[in-house]
Amino acid sequence: MSLAWTRRAVLSAAKRRTKTLPHTTFSASFTTSRHHDAMMMSTTVTTNMNLFTAINNAMTTAMDTDDSAIVFGEDVAFGGVFRCSNGLKDKFGPSRVFNTPLSENGIAGFAIGYASMGGTAIGEIQFADYIFPAMDQIVNEMAKFRYRSGNQWNAGGVTLRAPCGAVGHGGHYHSQSPEAYLAHTPGLVVVMPRGPKAAKGLLLSSIRSKDPVIFLEPKALYRAAVEEVPTGDYEIPLFQAEILKPGNDVTVLGWGGQLQVLQSACQLAHDQYGIDCELIDLQTILPWDVETVQQSVEKTGKLVVSHEAPITCGFGAEVVATIQERCFLSLEAPIQRVCGYDTPFPLVFEKYYVPDELKNLEAIRHVVEYGG
Amino acid sequence: TPQQDSPRGIWPVFRIMDENGYFRDATTTDLSKEQQDDAILTKTTDDATDLDTLRRHLMQHAQPHLQEYLQSSTLLQQAPHEYPDVQSKSTLLRVFIQMSRLREMDEKFQNAQRQGRISFYMTCTGEEAIHLGAASALSREDTVLAQYREAGILMWRGFTLEQFANQCFSNDADLGKGRQMPVHYGSRALNYHTISSPLGTQLPQAVGVAYHSKLSSHPTVTACFFGDGCASTTDFHSALNFAATLQVPVLFICRNNGYAISTPVSEQYAGDGIVSRAPGYGMAGIRVDGNDVFAMHAAVAACKKYALEHSAPVLMECMTFRQGHHSTSDDSTRYRPPSSNSPGDPLERLQAFLRNYNVVDDSWMATVRDDEKMKVLRAMEQAEHRASPPLEEMFQDVYHEIPPHLQRQEEELHQHIAKYPDQYKQKNKTH
Numbered sequence: 130m131s132l133a134w135t136r137r138a139v140l141s142a143a144k145r146r147t148k149t150l151p152h153t154t155f156s157a158s159f160t161t162s163r164h165h166d167a168m169m170m171s172t173t174v175t176t177n178m179n180l181f182t183a184i185n186n187a188m189t190t191a192m193d194t195d196d197s198a199i200v201f202g203e204d205v206a207f208g209g210v211f212r213c214s215n216g217l218k219d220k221f222g223p224s225r226v227f228n229t230p231l232s233e234n235g236i237a238g239f240a241i242g243y244a245s246m247g248g249t250a251i252g253e254i255q256f257a258d259y260i261f262p263a264m265d266q267i268v269n270e271m272a273k274f275r276y277r278s279g280n281q282w283n284a285g286g287v288t289l290r291a292p293c294g295a296v297g298h299g300g301h302y303h304s305q306s307p308e309a310y311l312a313h314t315p316g317l318v319v320v321m322p323r324g325p326k327a328a329k330g331l332l333l334s335s336i337r338s339k340d341p342v343i344f345l346e347p348k349a350l351y352r353a354a355v356e357e358v359p360t361g362d363y364e365i366p367l368f369q370a371e372i373l374k375p376g377n378d379v380t381v382l383g384w385g386g387q388l389q390v391l392q393s394a395c396q397l398a399h400d401q402y403g404i405d406c407e408l409i410d411l412q413t414i415l416p417w418d419v420e421t422v423q424q425s426v427e428k429t430g431k432l433v434v435s436h437e438a439p440i441t442c443g444f445g446a447e448v449v450a451t452i453q454e455r456c457f458l459s460l461e462a463p464i465q466r467v468c469g470y471d472t473p474f475p476l477v478f479e480k481y482y483v484p485d486e487l488k489n490l491e492a493i494r495h496v497v498e499y500g501g
Numbered sequence: 502t503p504q505q506d507s508p509r510g511i512w513p514v515f516r517i518m519d520e521n522g523y524f525r526d527a528t529t530t531d532l533s534k535e536q537q538d539d540a541i542l543t544k545t546t547d548d549a550t551d552l553d554t555l556r557r558h559l560m561q562h563a564q565p566h567l568q569e570y571l572q573s574s575t576l577l578q579q580a581p582h583e584y585p586d587v588q589s590k591s592t593l594l595r596v597f598i599q600m601s602r603l604r605e606m607d608e609k610f611q612n613a614q615r616q617g618r619i620s621f622y623m624t625c626t627g628e629e630a631i632h633l634g635a636a637s638a639l640s641r642e643d644t645v646l647a648q649y650r651e652a653g654i655l656m657w658r659g660f661t662l663e664q665f666a667n668q669c670f671s672n673d674a675d676l677g678k679g680r681q682m683p684v685h686y687g688s689r690a691l692n693y694h695t696i697s698s699p700l701g702t703q704l705p706q707a708v709g710v711a712y713h714s715k716l717s718s719h720p721t722v723t724a725c726f727f728g729d730g731c732a733s734t735t736d737f738h739s740a741l742n743f744a745a746t747l748q749v750p751v752l753f754i755c756r757n758n759g760y761a762i763s764t765p766v767s768e769q770y771a772g773d774g775i776v777s778r779a780p781g782y783g784m785a786g787i788r789v790d791g792n793d794v795f796a797m798h799a800a801v802a803a804c805k806k807y808a809l810e811h812s813a814p815v816l817m818e819c820m821t822f823r824q825g826h827h828s829t830s831d832d833s834t835r836y837r838p839p840s841s842n843s844p845g846d847p848l849e850r851l852q853a854f855l856r857n858y859n860v861v862d863d864s865w866m867a868t869v870r871d872d873e874k875m876k877v878l879r880a881m882e883q884a885e886h887r888a889s890p891p892l893e894e895m896f897q898d899v900y901h902e903i904p905p906h907l908q909r910q911e912e913e914l915h916q917h918i919a920k921y922p923d924q925y926k927q928k929n930k931t932h
Contacts, residue, residue: 197713224716230746235705235739242709245694246644248716250709262735269699270706278687278695279678280898316899339901368904416904 175357180350183325183358184213184290187332188251190362192221195249197286198336199225202236202253210255211292211351233259237266237289241274244286244341251336257293257345258305271341272316285339290332292348293321294386295437295483299348300476306385306438311343312415312447318342318367319414321385324350326358330365331412338367347386354389370418372425376407379431379493382422382448384411387435387484394489401490404497414444422448423455430461431496435484440468462499465492510773514820515800516790517567520845522853524563524795552577552591555860576637576798586659596637596794597855597866600629600848602873603653606662607825609877610669610683614829618885619669623684625650627792627824630847631756633657634797639724639805644710646694646703647726649684650756650823654726658691662876666884678898679890700731704740704753708814711749715812722805723751730761732775744814745783751814752804756791758823763836776818784814791819792847821847889928 178186192198200217206228208215218226229236233254240250254260260267267289275283293306311319318340322328328346335342373388374395383391388410398404407425411417426432432452434445445466453464467484475482518524556577560568571577579590587595607624614622625632632653639645641658652665667674669683677687677695687695694703694710707725714720731737732755744751755775759766772778779786785807789800797819804815824846826833855861896903896911903911918925 197716199712199716227747230739230742232735232739232742234735235708235743238702238705238736238740239709239712239743242646242706242711243713244709245706246710246713248713265699265736266702266705270697270702273697274695275901276898277677277681277685277697278689279676279680281676281687281689282695283901285901318900416900416906419906 174360176360177355178325178329178358179352179355180322180325180328180346181212181215181352183329184332184346185215185217186358186360187329187336188214188217189220190329191249191251191333191336192217192225194362195337197247198249198251199227199243200251200253201227201229201239203231203255204228205253209253211348213290213346213351214253233261233263234266237263237271240287240289241266241271241284241341244284245274245282247286249286249336250288252287252289254289254291256303256305256348257291257307258302260289260291260307260311260343263289264310267311267317267343268314272314274316274341276316283339284341287341288332288336288338288344289342290344290346292351293345294347294349295474295479296349297479298476299474299479301473303348304437304474304479306345306436308345308384308414308436309438309442309444312417312444314415316341317415319345320367320412321345321347321414322412323347323385323388323410324354325356327365327371327410327412329358330363331367333362334364334367337364342367345385349386350389365412367413368416368418369412370421371410371412372407372421373410374406374408376405376429378405378429379407379433379496380409380422380425380429381406381433381435381489381493382409382411383435384414384444385437387437390484390486391435391489393486394493397486397490398493398497402494402497404493406493411448417448419451419455422452426452426456427459430459431499432456432460432464433467433489433492433496434464435467435489435492437469437483439471440466441471443468462496465496467492510777510788512773512776512786512788512818514788514790515796516793517570517795517799518793518850518854520850522850522855522857524559524567552579552593555593555858558858570799574795574798574802576634576795586661592637594861596633597851597861598869598873599633599653599656600794600851601866601870602662602876603629603632603656604848605870605873605877606652606665609874609881610666611825611829613669613881614683618881619683620671621683621829622669623649623828624825625652627846628756628758628821629653630794630797630851631754631791631819631821634794635724635726635754635801638798638801639722641692642719642721643724643805644692644694644707644714644721645724645726646707646710647696648700648703648728648731648756649696649698650728650758651726652684652686655686655688655691655693658688658693660686660688660691660693662880663883664688666880667887670881670884670887671889672884672887673890674884674887675890678894680894701727701734701736701740703727704731704734704736705743707751707753708740708743708747708749711744711751711814712747715749720750720809720812722808723749724754724801724805725751726754726756728761729755729757729759729766729769729775730764731755732778733769741778741782741784741814741816748812749814750808750812752801752808752817753814754801754817754819756821757818758791758821760823760827760833760837762827762831763833765837774818776816779816782816784816786816786818788818788820790845791821792845792850794847794851892927 205214240252243250271284322331395406449464636654636657671679685696711723776786776788
């Protein structure tokens with residue numbers, strides 16, 4: 130089984146200003162990746178799930194299999210503002226699923242303390258835009274907890290989830306993608322899934338990981354992305370990128386909701402210019418899978434990296450720096466970054482701001498046609 | 502309960518032992534000469550550590566409201582087993598000995614920093630009664646999250662002078678593997694979270710620890726220590742609000758020592774200290790004379806009982822005075838008169854008590870002081886001669902398993918060192 134995104138749905142989702150996004154079938158058109166082969170046996174039971182249902186399913190599974198797992202944050206008790214925690218309180222009780230007061234630093238600190246005693250703490254930050262009050266706890270405490278104690282203590286039981294990314298009408302404070310700030314922190318794990326099936330597997334891995342994980346969920350996909358998701362308990366490994374579509378001409382790399390855009394761009398590049406793209410989902414931003422990207426670029430000689438977050442010091446910069454160092458002689462064109470501009474995320478200009486499929490198509494053409 | 506206006510506010514201060522080392526109600530008129538003479542215990546046995554006799558005597562002379570405390574205080578009871586580090590069952594005398602030990606350790610380690618033998622140090626001078634009064638009222642199962650001026654708690658639980666020294670000298674026996682500055686102690690075995698420098702981060706974490714305990718089958722209390730300056734941070738606010746709202750058994754124990762580096766409390770808050778915030782959050786609060794080890798012990802014991810019974814937090818404000826500098830990077834003479842001493846040094850008050858009630862005599866106490874000084878010096882000497890931790894410890898424990906990029910970086914470093922071996926020699930004296 131594999132994935133594709135409907136181009137029409139992507140463009141119309143970006144244009145809409147309403148809160149309701151069209152339901153899109155997240156259906157297959159690319160070949161299976163090596164990670165999914167192993168688990169996608171014919172006997173696997175799957176069902177249609179959107180992203181928030183997949184997240185909900187992952188948390189239910191985690192709590193079913195780990196008595197110490199608790200879910201907490203602002204408004205999670207009634208189901209959460211994006212319905213990710215729907216039904217959890219009824220199923221597991223108010224001592225395991227509960228609201229906290231409105232304080233991100235409190236949520237993060239509380240999570241660390243709970244995890245330090247061996248518990249599994251699944252905290253929610255209501256929007257990634259509001260993660261900043263928690264940065265002291267995340268950077269100075271969570272990320273350093275194991276190291277500074279000489280491995281006597283650790284905060285591996287922490288998973289902090291936060292919705293991120295453009296949603297069509299979010300403006301400055303409901304659209305941010307803060308992965309770059311977090312990725313600059315040794316000791317943290319930063320994960321961003323591209324859709325429901327990846328999200329469930331990655332979230333289960335994150336919750337069970339022995340390292341603290343910040344799990345960023347592209348909010349635009351909560352309802353818009355629907356695909357067949359296995360109903361059972363499965364994990365997708367952390368620290369591994371996934372090649373969604375092998376190709377020979379150019380490596381195209383992204384994460385989270387941007388994979389939809391990149392898939393469209395790759396399709397356009399193929400249909401209009403006969404360009405054979407290799408599309409990679411990084412999945413884990415930190416520590417990132419240098420090996421997979423390096424091997425791909427050594428093969429194709431060209432790289433386009435794309436993310437919604439502003440271009441300066443975005444995570445694309447880290448990818449570019451590392452790949453140019455490791456693949457210098459393989460490169461046939463300068464690496465392209467197609468990113469948000471260096472402005473706060475603007476409301477009325479969102480359509481112009483985001484690194485859409487056409488900008489990515491141009492970047493793909495540029496590297497393929499580079500040097501005549 | 503005894504009341505005396507706090508010099509810094511109107512919330513009453515809980516106190517048991519007065520500044521001259523007597524048990525009496527400070528609001529009554531002073532004891533007459535006869536009463537004072539009567540208060541001195543005549544030694545009836547050769548055993549200077551006979552706490553039963555002492556306790557009975559104190560109960561005879563103490564005010565009614567102290568009777569229950571005196572009867573139940575573990576400070577005035579023999580422990581079931583000998584304390585290994587003092588070879589005695591007397592909890593009270595162990596408190597005295599450890600106060601002396603801590604006082605000596607602070608003096609010698611600070612000197613070591615001045616001599617360039619360790620890079621940094623922070624003393625706890627003047628706050629020992631808070632540490633030992635509290636630690637002796639808690640059990641080892643009660644998780645402690647501290648700030649950085651609480652070494653006596655770790656000492657009470659059994660952290661040795663060698664372990665303190667190893668951390669300060671950043672050697673290969675440091676439990677923290679040399680990664681943090683001196684005084685950043687931590688011990689999983691003793692249920693003491695490793696200290697970090699950012700102020701206040703431990704408070705919301707303590708709420709999480711307490712919540713974990715609350716859900717477990719054997720709840721323990723969580724004790725979280727911090728200073729007056731730290732009580733201004735956002736984490737303080739969030740933590741107290743969470744603790745009261747989520748109803749967790751945690752003690753927030755504030756050492757109000759009058760200063761945050763150079764900032765006196767008059768520039769830190771405008772309200773009545775820290776404890777006055779408790780009702781604002783919906784929790785109980787108590788202000789204690791932090792230099793009265795008996796009051797500290799009684800208060801922490803009572804608050805622990807309350808916290809567990811009600812599954813509720815308590816805010817304790819312990820009034821004390823930071824006798825030393827903020828740290829070895831600070832010269833407090835720049836902002837306050839040199840050798841500022843508040844009346845009521847906790848060690849001197851305890852010495853006065855022991856003397857007044859004829860528990861021990863001055864020569865015994867002086868011997869203890871000398872013994873502890875020698876132990877400190879020996880611990881420092883062994884620590885100083887140990888090697889540094891191996892270089893691989895720089896790259897371990899960042900994650901549960903070392904990731905490829907760190908393996909690569911470690912390899913790069915080794916290749917670089919191989920080219921310049923003389924410039925990168927580690928302190929590595931082998932025996």
